[in-house]
Amino acid sequence: MPRPRVASFNVLLVEDDPGDAKLIKAAFAAGSFDCRLNHASDGIEAMKHLNAAADGLDGLLLPDLMLLDLNMPKMNGHEVLIVMKADTRLKEIPVVVLSTSEAERDISAAYNAGASGFVTKPMDVDTLFSSIRGIQDYWFGLSRLPR
Numbered sequence: 001m002p003r004p005r006v007a008s009f010n011v012l013l014v015e016d017d018p019g020d021a022k023l024i025k026a027a028f029a030a031g032s033f034d035c036r037l038n039h040a041s042d043g044i045e046a047m048k049h050l051n052a053a054a055d056g057l058d059g060l061l062l063p064d065l066m067l068l069d070l071n072m073p074k075m076n077g078h079e080v081l082i083v084m085k086a087d088t089r090l091k092e093i094p095v096v097v098l099s100t101s102e103a104e105r106d107i108s109a110a111y112n113a114g115a116s117g118f119v120t121k122p123m124d125v126d127t128l129f130s131s132i133r134g135i136q137d138y139w140f141g142l143s144r145l146p147r
Contacts, residue, residue: 008034009140012063014046014080015039015098016072023125024067024098027132033140038063043075047083054089063093065139068115070099070106078109085114092146096135 011028015021021039028035038060040046046068053060070077077097084090094116099106107118119135122128139145 008036009064010061011035011037012046012049012066013037013039014041014043014066014068014072014077016041016069020069020121023128024132027129028136030129031133031136033136035136035140042072043077043080046080047075050084050090050093054087062090064145065135066093066095067098067135068095070097070101070110078113081110081113081115094139094143094145096139 013021013024015024018041021041025037025039028037038049040049046066049060050062052058053062068077068080077099081095081097084093084095091114095114096117096119097110097115098119098121100121101107102120110118117135119131122131
């Protein structure tokens with residue numbers, strides 16, 4: 001039996017692959033939580049969104065959670081993490097790295113830069129939906145988020 005949708009959460013998805021972004025958006029829409037998903041296609045776009053939200057511009061709200069790909073053009077996920085976590089306005093935002101990488105150096109670098117979690121992006125749709133459901137259940141069901 002599906003759980004009822006609860007309070008709305010803001011999520012920023014930073015993903016350069018349009019196909020992956022479309023699947024992740026569909027997985028969030030199918031989840032148990034009401035999530036407003038904003039999408040940035042690279043790190044520079046993500047930082048513009050975060051800075052505008054931190055400054056209260058364009059009606060944007062800071063995300064309750066950010067899902068971050070690592071391998072992107074212009075500004076990669078590691079660089080985004082370093083800049084975010086050095087900014088007092090942004091450092092409390094939980095960031096889950098969602099990447100195809102399974103490399104230990106990427107995992108360690110992400111955590112060292114301030115990632116709250118690291119999930120290897122599954123290759124099949126069912127497992128991806130299950131992973132997104134797990135992320136939602138943990139971050140929006142069990143965890144206490146800063147406000």
